[in-house]
Amino acid sequence: MASSLHIYVDYLSQPCRSVGMLCRAINAPYKEHITKLLKGEQKAPEFLTINPLGKVPSVKDGNTVINESCSAMRYIATKYDTSGKWYPNDxxxxxxxxxxxxxxxxxxxxxxxxxxxxxxxxxxxxxxxxxxxxxxxxxxxxxxxxxxxxxxxxxxxxxxxxxxxxxxxxxxxxxxxxxxxxxxxxxxxxxxxxxxxxxxxxxxxxxxxxxxxxxxxx
Amino acid sequence: MASSLHIYVDYLSQPCRSVGMLCRAINAPYKEHITKLLKGEQKAPEFLTINPLGKVPSVKDGNTVINESCSAMRYIATKYDTSGKWYPNDxxxxxxxxxxxxxxxxxxxxxxxxxxxxxxxxxxxxxxxxxxxxxxxxxxxxxxxxxxxxxxxxxxxxxxxxxxxxxxxxxxxxxxxxxxxxxxxxxxxxxxxxxxxxxxxxxxxxxxxxxxxxxxxx
The missing domain is CATH 1.20.1050.10 (Glutathione S-transferase Yfyf (Class Pi); Chain A, domain 2)
Incomplete structure (x- = not known):
């Protein structure tokens, strides 16, 4: 199955590490796009079409775009974590x-x-x-x-x-x-x-x- | 039914207004406790037993204590909003x-x-x-x-x-x-x-x- 979950990250950034860590921990079907902060790639026109705020992490899943890391983790855990532990439903x-x-x-x-x-x-x-x-x-x-x-x-x-x-x-x-x-x-x-x-x-x-x-x- | 939802607020504070506004909008069965910031009541010993961080709003529902306004709103809407509009499940x-x-x-x-x-x-x-x-x-x-x-x-x-x-x-x-x-x-x-x-x-x-x-x- 082709992955629809795309994460735009640079692991120099703490919130990018949180999102990347979660995707790996739950073995989510994600595709990683490294967006180099030190090269200013987060401000490049093609990236701004994904996140007009010009920041990473950015997460795209089908038509849903999430430009805040905590929200992205809630979403990814709710949708892709089969254990239910990472963002408990209780x-x-x-x-x-x-x-x-x-x-x-x-x-x-x-x-x-x-x-x-x-x-x-x-x-x-x-x-x-x-x-x-x-x-x-x-x-x-x-x-x-x-x-x-x-x-x-x-x-x-x-x-x-x-x-x-x-x-x-x-x-x-x-x-x-x-x-x-x-x-x-x-x-x-x-x-x-x-x-x-x-x-x-x-x-x-x-x-x-x-x-x-x-x-x-x- | 006696209310188990207690909110500790001072409406001088923006996050207190958000929480109070939600409780009123959904007609939640809450009891309001005014905690006067200008009198320093949020730092008084009896209040610190509820919120050791010494801040309002604080929300207590049975044994659950919530000391962040956005978390409190998510919780209150999930539990008490029958319309499902305020924090949509989708x-x-x-x-x-x-x-x-x-x-x-x-x-x-x-x-x-x-x-x-x-x-x-x-x-x-x-x-x-x-x-x-x-x-x-x-x-x-x-x-x-x-x-x-x-x-x-x-x-x-x-x-x-x-x-x-x-x-x-x-x-x-x-x-x-x-x-x-x-x-x-x-x-x-x-x-x-x-x-x-x-x-x-x-x-x-x-x-x-x-x-x-x-x-x-x-």
Whole structure:
């Protein structure tokens, strides 16, 4: 059967890694299109016909186009995950997946990506020194984010909903890895959580981190 | 039947208005608990037992606690909306509701709330002059947000999914009203959209805006 599920991604990007990780984990019948951020391919006219917002990930399935990663994961899990585990149908469990996904936008993602961008990407692009006051602000917020994540969302459970991975953990792991790779000193509790997610995911976990790690070594 | 659905809200807050608006629109069997932000009640010990993150809205339904407004709306609509319109079950329509809700965190909400906070709340609290460079940055971003909202999310339709209101429109309307009330010059297209949402919602729309409008007059 020809695949109708197309994902446009660059694995330098955290939300692209979440979507790619899910597709691999559930063995979805997807076709991957690498859209190189560093070459500006997400702003190219042909890509803008898919996502006028000029961002990745973008997901196309038949006539349905999804230009937000959390929405894309909800959709892909609902349609293609036969185990029903990744985005559980039970409303009381599902709402805890949603709660983390909604919370992370202004927390894990905002400050993890903000830290990485200002510490690594901005100086590379502008050839200017790092703006340390902005980096320090993100560091301070990340410490709060880690605390709230560990105490409220994990609350002594191995994963966000309890004993198994969901799309919320894929988002959390992808976003926490980024500042860690950029040199942020993550707490031991969050490092332990990442280790648990990685053990559960298997080789795909490191595989999707290869691009960002080799970019930093270059 | 005694209601098990409790909502903790202050209608000065945009996400509280979205949740309150939904409960009223679908006639959910809810009990409202006003938690006064200006009195710091969201940080009081008894409230922190409900939401340790110290924020409103908070929603409690039996043993399920939800501390994110978009997740709360998904849950409440799924459980209590008999029309099935507010968070449609059809996956292709539902994902467009999700897409807006995911997008708005870093866009409509971030810059609408950022504009309002820095222009109105911060000077009230600190008795310092408005930080115009921060306000101007939010204004610039809001202009982009409006353009993307009108061109991508509305795309000539009256509402986000087409011909009827969903929880995505409740979030959009609540967040766009805030900078408008704070003096931001919204585009005619977004003003027209708000008028359409208000006409569809009826008197509850203005009713939930009363608190924030009278705070600014005081």
């Amino acid at each position: 409303l009381d469990i599902r709402v805890k997946v949603d709660e983390y996904l909604d919370w992370q936008h202004a927390n894990t993602r905002r400050h993890g990506a903000g830290y990485f961008y200002n510490k690594i990407i901005a100086p590379m692009r502008t050839k200017q020194p790092i703006n340390m006051s902005v980096v320090n602000e993100h560091e301070k917020e990340l410490a709060r984010v880690e605390k709230e994540f560990v105490e409220y969302f994990l609350a002594s459970k191995p994963f966000i909903v309890g004993d198994h991975l969901t799309i919320a953990d894929l988002a959390a792991a992808a976003e926490f890895e980024q500042p860690l790779i950029g040199g942020y000193d993550l707490s031991q509790a969050v490092r332990d959580y990442l280790k648990t997610v990685k053990a559960e995911m298997g080789p795909v976990y490191d595989d999707l981190l290869k691009d960002i790690k080799s970019m930093l070594k270059a | 996956l292709d329509i539902r994902v467009k509701v999700d897409e807006y809700l995911d997008w708005q965190h870093a866009n409509t909400r971030r810059h609408g709330a950022g504009y309002f906070y820095n222009k109105i709340i911060a000077p009230m609290r600190t008795k310092q002059p408005i930080n115009m460079s921060v306000v101007n940055e939010h204004e610039k971003e809001l202009a982009r947000v409006e353009k993307e909202f009108v061109e991508y999310f509305l795309a000539s339709k009256p509402f986000i999914v087409g011909d009827h209101l969903t929880i995505a429109d409740l979030a959009a309307a609540a967040e766009f009203e805030q900078p408008l009330i704070g003096g931001y010059d919204l585009s005619q297209a977004v003003r027209d959209y708000l008028k359409t949402v208000k006409a569809e919602m009826g008197p509850v729309y203005d009713d939930l805006l009363k608190d924030i409008k009278s705070m600014l007059k005081a």
